[in-house]
Amino acid sequence: MLSNAQFQFSQNLKKILCENEPQPEINNDSKSPVPFLKRDGFGKKGRVITVKANSFEVTKISKYDEFLKYNIEIKPMDAGKNANVEVKRERSDYEKCIRRRVLKELGLIKEDWFQGVVIAYDGGTTLYTTSRLGFNRVNDDATEEIICLDDIQNLDGEPTQYKVKINRTDTIIKLTQLEKYISGEEFEWDFFNDDALDVFNALIHQVAAENYTQSGKSSIYNKGKKSKIPGGLELWSGWFSTVRPGQGSLFVNVNPTYTTFYQPLRLDEFLIQYLNLKNRSIRNELNDLQKLKKINKILKELLVRPLHMKPVQTERRIKKLLSAAEVTNFKYKPKVGTDWFSLEKYFKDNYQYHNKLFVEIIGYDDTNMAWPIEFCQIIEGQRFSNKELSKNQRKEIILASRIKPFVNENETIKGAREILQLQNDPTDVGMEVASELARVDARVLESTNVKYAGNIAKPSNGQWNLKGVKFFESGEALNSWHVIIFEQAKWISMEVATNFIRNLIKQCRIQGMNISKTPHIEYVKYKLGHLDNDVREAYQNAKDKLNKPPQMILFIIPGDNAPNNINTELYEIIKRIMDTEIGCLSQCIKMDPKKNFNSPQYCSSLAMKINLKLGGINSILPEDKLRLSSGENVLFLGADVTHPKDKNGLSICAVVGSLDNQAARFITKYQAQKRSGKEEIVNIDEMIKKLLKEYCDYQKKSSGVKKDVASFLPPCIIMYRDGVSESQFEQVLKLELPKIKAACAEFRAGYEPKITFAVVGKRHRTRLFPENKNEADKNGNCFVGTIVDRKITHPTLNDFYLQSHYANQGTARPSHYTILYDDIKLTIDEFQGLSNTLCYNFQRTTSSVSIPAPTYYAHLTCARAKMYLNGTKKLPDVHENLKNYPMYFI
Secondary structure, eight states: OOGGGOOOHHHHHHHHHOTTSOOOOOOOOTTOSSOOOBOOOOOOOSEEEEEEESEEEEEEOOSOSEEEEEEEEEEEGGGGGGTTOOOOHHHHHHHHHHHHHHHHHHHHHTTTTSTTOOEEEOSSSEEEESSOOOOSSTTOOEEEEEEEEEEEEOTTSOEEEEEEEEEEEEEEEEHHHHHHHHTTSOOOGGGGGOHHHHHHHHHHHHHHHHHSEEETTTEEEEEEEEEEETTTEEEEEEEEEEEEEOSSSEEEEEEEEEEEEEOOOBHHHHHHHHTTOSSOOOGGGGGSHHHHHHHHHHHTTOEEEEGGGTTOOBOEEEEEEOOHHHHHHOEEBOSTTOOOEEHHHHHHHHOOOOOOOEEEEOOOTTOBEEEEGGGEEEOSSOBOOGGGOOHHHHHHHHHHHOOOHHHHHHHHHHIIIIISOGGGOTTSSOOEEOSSOEEEEEEEOOOOOEEETTEEEOOBTTBOOOTTOOOSBOOSOBOSEEEEEEESSOOSOHHHHHHHHHHHHHHHHHTTOOBOSOOEEEEEEOOTTOHHHHHHHHHHHHHHHHTSOOSEEEEEEEOTTOGGGHHHHHHHHHHHIIIIIIOOEEEEEEEOTTSOOOSHHHHHHHHHHHHHHTTOBOOBOOHHHHOOTTOOOEEEEEEEEEOOSSTTSEEEEEEEEEOSTTSOOEEEEEEEEEOOSSOOOTTHHHHHHHHHHHHHHHHHHHHTOOOOGGGGSOSEEEEEEOSOOGGGHHHHHHHHHHHHHHHHHHHSTTOOOEEEEEEEEOOSOOOEEESSGGGBOTTSOBOTTEEEOSSSSOSSBEEEEEEOSOOSSSOOOOEEEEEEEESSOOOHHHHHHHHHHHTTOOTTOSBOOSSOHHHHHHHHHHHHHHHHHTTOSOOOOOOGGGGGOTTTTO
16 A cells, blocks of 8 residues: 555655665566666766756656456447548547547446546557456446437437446556656566556647647647648647656656647649649649659548538548549438439539549448549648648748747747646645746766867867868878769859869868769759669669769759659668669768858868768767777677558668778668567677678788787677657567577677667657856757756666767757666666767768767668668668768768
8 A cells, every 4th residue: 555645756766876875676577588787876067067957857656556457449430341541640639639539438427437537548459547447347348328419419419329348457556566666666577668657648638638639649639829830731849748756756758849730721722732732723734653653652541521411510531532533423322212323413413513523432331432523621630740841831830930949948848847737736635736847967978089180170169170180080082073963954153163163172171081083974864763773874884884883873852852752762872873783982961042051161061971981980989988998999889770651561670880990981781671670680690790700801801910809809789779759669679689699609709798778768758957157058058968867767777867978959869878788887877878878970061969889870771671672572782882881971
């Protein structure tokens, strides 16, 4: 039993924060082959400060000791044969509002069921209660009721009936277990999916979800705060919120968020905006099968109301947009029990309409319906899938979400107080939540100096410049290269292009690169639908003019304002053809004639990429920052997985590894695997063996010493793994760590390096704010190097937040590190310092980045390999010619 529902937070917190206290024993799951790593103290290095986090401490959880769990089904009675149609997540968010209304009506009608019972509903299939519901008999396993909503009608204009079925599960959720978790007494991997956390997440959203629009489990959107964006969409602002464990307390994490919804337009008006039509003619656009397929993807399951059936207020989902042939042959049956009609004739005889485009409606029972698009009104509150957003739409969201830290902080407090009403115990369970943001002890780590040839750059708040410095090591001399301008109407004059190339060469030479002559500049008129051949022919022309294969081709392509996203398509085709078919280095430059591309800063940025591709090293880190206290060499690994939009597509996995002891050069390996919804890299062992071979080959070549390969094997390996959610920590660790160890043993018998395995991620909602202006940079963010490993971090696992980069706009997002395994036995200060240092070693920038360079490179490799698929099921290898240029992907 909980004493007054208190968790004795202050006592537990003092206990956890005392570094000299013995850590509690952790009960490991016997079936887990890999034990987890518990926290062993806190970092001490750095200047001590206090920051605010966007989390509100829960000082009292509940006056109830336990909750009961029920399964609940709420479905319209006329769903018929389509009752089990699986609706996409973004489409089904609207249904949450309906289900909540139905449940509220049920509570009014069956008041005796819920008398004195507090409920928490997740909007889906789970209902939590503080005591048993009043079933007719004690032994009843389920109950069913029919509820009517008058303003949502069937095709006959009658109120829609919803069947509510509640099933007993006899699942009792005890809060005492949660107390043990947050006090650090116990830990199990299942904690990340714990029912008790689900209860409180449902509780904190209960009232807000009744008054606003809920999307997913954790986001609440306010339709009163919206703006129109191109393509018939609206951008809604809202608040993400979730309950998270801290050290000795629970916290409610709240963060402003943005997403897109369909504008509540007539369907023909929506399509005109979505297709960006100037002449307002839709039919011609549908001759393009690819465009029709894309339109059907965004219309499928969209909920519309028929304007021609007024005053009937029915709602139906779209199946697809009909082609002209399908319209001609469509047999229309508007209601159950009516006759069949020719679709066009029926509407011609009964209604006046202008557009001969129809959408087929998902029918019920034996109906077979299709309505003219001008008679379909999109219902408000339906989210638009982020996967289908265009580049310009994404840009609108990015611009809107780049809010300054003080605005972010104010919006966070507003969301907690006014929308979620956390401080008012809105669900009446006795929850008490602090009204102010949590104040957390933090530290600021020093910036890492960056070494160039004869110079040392001293970053200021994570930034430095290349003025007066030469690259640490120039790549091979660039003697044979070619410039191709892809164009349609010579949008860049030869004079402008020549002047730009001269400035680029000048800057490359200033940075220490060896470029012998000015390349030939050629215009190539690209042809839509033949871009692959355009690239191949451009390469062949360059080869003919040079009388030999070029080392590199510099492609100038249209900028971001180009129509139909041609720049993106061109870029991806260039990389695929050049990397996998031809085997020639390429550098793409997106040019907008209105921008200045001759500045030293821009040319320096290009020079950094070109030098890396040619095998150079732009900068290195001070040796003492990378060296372990033992003096042993380290192989730094980064790994990432990216998933396709299409659920039937392939996932791309990448692992990169350092080649040199300065962790400046990296080699990358990638592969495809079936998409499973999980993050494990199935064949990581094969990639590790290849990386080990190339590491040893490089070390042997650079040392100039003839020794056995075993003498070059790294005694330590540190993995920074990206793309793993907390709920998949255990699975990734169980699968990948043993395979890494096995790969080492297979590569060389008896080779057992010490390994540290850590996850680093940015897909979280924690933000840090300076407590006072003296601890803020010019944009209002915390200083680069701010680190937090207390209070809001995990009660058991060894994790921390590190803001290692400068945010030019908006609120900086710290990266979240969790050390899952460590037999190198690094101190927490050593690992935190090393992680911060590796953020200064991303070779194509003059600023520290948000995640360690190995992880960043793995992410870039995944993105590049994704371009190679080209809609196929086979992922091609990088051409043999590029194996001498390991940083080709940069």
